[in-house]
Amino acid sequence: MKRYTLEELAVHLGGEPSERPGPEIEGVRPLEYAGKTDITYVSHVGFLAKLNQSAAGAVLLPFGLDSGDRPFIRAKNPEVAFARLTELYYGYPRPPHGVSPRADVHLEALLGAEVYVGPFAVVGRGARIGDRSVVAPHVVIGEDVQIGAGTWIFPHVTIYPGVTIGERVIIHAGSVIGADGFGFVRDSSESGTVMNVKKYHSGAVEIGNDVEIGALCAIDRALAGITRLGDGVKLDNQVQIAHSVQIGEGTVIAAQVGIAGSSSVGRLGVIAGQVGIADHLKVGNHVMLAAQAGVYRDVPDGSILSGAIPAMPVNQFRRVQSWFKKLPELVERIRKLERLVQPSSKES
Amino acid sequence: MKRYTLEELAVHLGGEPSERPGPEIEGVRPLEYAGKTDITYVSHVGFLAKLNQSAAGAVLLPFGLDSGDRPFIRAKNPEVAFARLTELYYGYPRPPHGVSPRADVHLEALLGAEVYVGPFAVVGRGARIGDRSVVAPHVVIGEDVQIGAGTWIFPHVTIYPGVTIGERVIIHAGSVIGADGFGFVRDSSESGTVMNVKKYHSGAVEIGNDVEIGALCAIDRALAGITRLGDGVKLDNQVQIAHSVQIGEGTVIAAQVGIAGSSSVGRLGVIAGQVGIADHLKVGNHVMLAAQAGVYRDVPDGSILSGAIPAMPVNQFRRVQSWFKKLPELVERIRKLERLVQPSSKES
């Protein structure tokens, strides 16, 4: 178990510890879970009451807030400091480096310093894996794949040939990167038989630095250009990224989202779960899409959209939705008007 | 091929066979598929006509119903008896127990009696696997995972470290249990760069007894508490269970459902396909959610909801939906009223 003093943690964070001595900190937990050897965080004054009821041994606190007699570390952004400490305490334990004798690494693959390759992993010819990267058991890395330093790939991930992955990337179990995009063209033969003729995809996939990809995501190869996830993009589980999609830096995408071919999403967006974005669209920067939204048109920078088929500005959607639920009542009002205006008209 | 007499099956079920002798039963099939050596079932009188046309060699029959001259076994709940017989006839054939020499089992893993571990399976340090459990080829079991007795894990399942799984659980191929929940906090550096700082998740996943998990499901680890599936929960394929979600006993969840972080679903619910439940919600006991429903508020016990964004009580939804489809007609009626009331007004 890891243990650090508040002073050590403050140094790690570049923060400022309270003078009051605190316990040695053994864990990092949110308010409702923190025990007496845990550090927690409070972002603003509204959580101080909850802090008073918490057993937390110490607290990460913004400047200008008083924690009573609880030991603290001041931080510009306490939630960021909290996240940094979760890495210190719970970051993935590195396996000893080296290649398992039960792995299948091609002689012409190039492994950096301190790389780990687990049992039953397969690394193809010409693949290059950067220093300190971890290739878990049962990962399959195709030919000529390039992986940066400090990247961590969990079991059962498949990376098709030629994919490029940046530094400090995390890919969770079962994800598939670089399969063919979905492209077929219908052909009617003279005999009347119809076939779907496959377009083999020769394009690339490029995953930037500091990207995280959840479990069971599928990221397809472009037909000719590049499917690209910018630096700092984060995907939750079961996300589908089609051929030639571009995701801008720092955009986060929740579970079960699907983005169709050749669409792009700008920088620092937030896309909630089960959203669908149709093909060949341009979604701007700083866009927020609510859960299950269906996006069928280009979306300007800074938009906040909500609502399935079609998504619309969130304020409009709130009003639409509230009347949608009352449609039968509106019909009643129309009927009443009709009776008043056309007393003899037949009801419907 | 398995063969049992009706008397043997009746003993197995604790049911009551007809005096009329029947064929030896070699299969268990629904009415439309049953042949002359199959047993089928009829739940109520409405299916007797179909039974008459069926070739079934015997039938599971509720008390008080007459099958003509077809041999039968009486059962309190014929469909339940049918399901029990599918296990007798089609339950997964157990591989011979023992550890494949091609598996990678850590010396400090603890395997119960008659456990099977297939080729290329990986079992980490400190993992414990209960008696008679089956670990198929290509399963990866992390450190300190605990698995109860009689549990069956299909190929390419990944279980991250520290996950707890009950007895008689079935996990289908490709599912991922215990990956990090999706949690990031945005940090703007002084240089203006924005980063998504990762919260490493140190919480648990607990899967109860008699749970079934379909293929390609993702069940995430909690940040600090527990993600929990109660006893008897059944998940179809491609279901997403986020961090700290709680599913009550016996709830069944169809394919492609997504449940967002920290939400809970009560006991004995039925959730149809592609439903989305937003985060931090409380869905009660005995709730039914229709396919594609979008749940954005707490749901009281016993509710039946339908409709995407937002889901609403099913009777309300039926009326709303029927007028929704007729919106252009309502607009026509409003226009007509406007012409009558304000003859000179401009149309829109």
Added chain:
Amino acid sequence: MKRYTLEELAVHLGGEPSERPGPEIEGVRPLEYAGKTDITYVSHVGFLAKLNQSAAGAVLLPFGLDSGDRPFIRAKNPEVAFARLTELYYGYPRPPHGVSPRADVHLEALLGAEVYVGPFAVVGRGARIGDRSVVAPHVVIGEDVQIGAGTWIFPHVTIYPGVTIGERVIIHAGSVIGADGFGFVRDSSESGTVMNVKKYHSGAVEIGNDVEIGALCAIDRALAGITRLGDGVKLDNQVQIAHSVQIGEGTVIAAQVGIAGSSSVGRLGVIAGQVGIADHLKVGNHVMLAAQAGVYRDVPDGSILSGAIPAMPVNQFRRVQSWFKKLPELVERIRKLERLVQPSSKES
């Protein structure tokens, strides 16, 4: 790198090369990506302007269209010819045939001529694999699975026992074929405990010839009949096909679609992303379903449906949708009418 003259390509396609000599062709790319050693295609006159700006070294051209001085090959359907050339240039490179010493192939499995089985693949007893098929590393093929000739299975695919797969099929990484369908019946014991009793599925899965299955799809086994994908069906990633579903020849299904138990889809349909089709429905031939559509009723041949819950004819949906977004405006118009007709009435 592959290089062919226009004459060679024309022979390959059964097309007609221009007399003007062209470069040796090294790649096959759409207009916006094509360089001077690439061949591209133009389907109709509307793209000629774009062709003029393209650097493409040659173009596939329909009869009756003039490409100026660009070398060309005439083809009845240039896009089909383009797709055929992507196979010529980018078709998956065949690994050398033979069985990896690190694979686990049962002695009683039957491999055809020139089959490849990669490291860590598992092939069960009684499985039969047709000539020239490729079983990538980490594929698990269950007992008695039958696979036709020229089929290609990517890593981490799991094929449960008894599944039948045709010729020239492509299955992308991580897909799961033949897991149990989702079938449970609730049983209340006398003690009040409720259990979901599992129906073990003994039915089949049959995948036709020339089918492509994307990454991370789940195709379930029938309870007693057959789950069937007809010849030429194409599935994108993360598609869910439930027990006893039937998909007719040549139908293409985009990512994240879910089709519930016992439903059928006819021939040559086009189903866009995230569509849901409820259980026991009959969707006809030549049907088009727009993205996110929710299908709850039978769909006649040739229908084009759009809209979530419920899907409706696309022209109706366009009008409904446009008024849906204007619901608050309609309410305003109703209020105004009410004020005019019943001046004293209370507003709502």
